[in-house]
Amino acid sequence: MASAGNLQRFWEWGKKIICVGRNYTAHAAELRNAVPSEPLLFLKPPSAYVREGSPIQVPYYCHNLHHEVELGVVIGKRGTAIPQEVAMQHVAGYALCLDMTARDAQDECKSKGLPWTLAKAFDTSCPVSDFIPKEQLCDPGNVRIWLKVNDQLRQEGSTSQMIFSIPYLISYISEFITLEEGDLILTGTPKGVSSVQENDELEAGIEDILKMKFRVVRTD
Numbered sequence: 001m002a003s004a005g006n007l008q009r010f011w012e013w014g015k016k017i018i019c020v021g022r023n024y025t026a027h028a029a030e031l032r033n034a035v036p037s038e039p040l041l042f043l044k045p046p047s048a049y050v051r052e053g054s055p056i057q058v059p060y061y062c063h064n065l066h067h068e069v070e071l072g073v074v075i076g077k078r079g080t081a082i083p084q085e086v087a088m089q090h091v092a093g094y095a096l097c098l099d100m101t102a103r104d105a106q107d108e109c110k111s112k113g114l115p116w117t118l119a120k121a122f123d124t125s126c127p128v129s130d131f132i133p134k135e136q137l138c139d140p141g142n143v144r145i146w147l148k149v150n151d152q153l154r155q156e157g158s159t160s161q162m163i164f165s166i167p168y169l170i171s172y173i174s175e176f177i178t179l180e181e182g183d184l185i186l187t188g189t190p191k192g193v194s195s196v197q198e199n200d201e202l203e204a205g206i207e208d209i210l211k212m213k214f215r216v217v218r219t220d
């Protein structure tokens with residue numbers, strides 16, 4: 001059972017996954033989206049989590065599944081309307097995350113002005129690494145995250161390129177949505193998103209602090 005002290009397995013707590021979109025100028029540009037003037041938020045359910053050893057499943061309706069490597073922030077202390085100045089006190093640690101995106105479904109939702117749920121929130125749309133305690137990532141606002149597909153580097157960026165910083169995001173989100181222990185914030189992806197195919201192997205890392213690998217499968 002989830003209880004305080006074992007945030008190491010935050011994905012088992014069944015808490016919120018709050019995602020930030022278009023938080024890197026170069027990624028907004030590569031998809032021809034405007035740079036936002038305030039954070040763009042969407043949610044994934046806890047059933048989206050998948051851990052190393054299990055595959056990423058392509059939904060049957062998707063023919064253009066994209067990888068988005070992102071730094072995840074694990075919340076360790078509940079708060080509403082958290083001031084930026086104390087925001088980092090609410091962080092327990094970090095995780096490397098993939099915001100798997102059915103880009104074709106997202107394009108259709110965007111063109112119809114509909115929500116992104118089926119593009120972003122399907123089962124296995126949130127691969128996560130092991131928990132990284134706060135002390136192990138001294139400067140989360142300046143770390144290199146990267147992703148390779150079949151050994152080829154596709155994404156590489158520094159969290160210093162984020163438009164909205166981690167303290168700003170915690171403060172902004174918590175004005176509208178109370179943040180609780182075990183919640184995860186996905187902080188947006190750097191440039192280089194691209195399609196993955198059945199049997200591809202995705203490898204992602206945070207500098208040389210941590211690495212994770214996932215295989216892609218189709219079930220239909």
Ligand SMILES: O=C([O-])CC(=O)C(=O)O
Nearest residue numbers: 020021022023068188189
């Ligand atoms: O789907 C998108 O491009 C928005 C997003 O999640 C991101 O920027 O990380």
Ligand SMILES: [Mg+2]
Nearest residue numbers: 068099188189
């Ligand atoms: Mg994303």
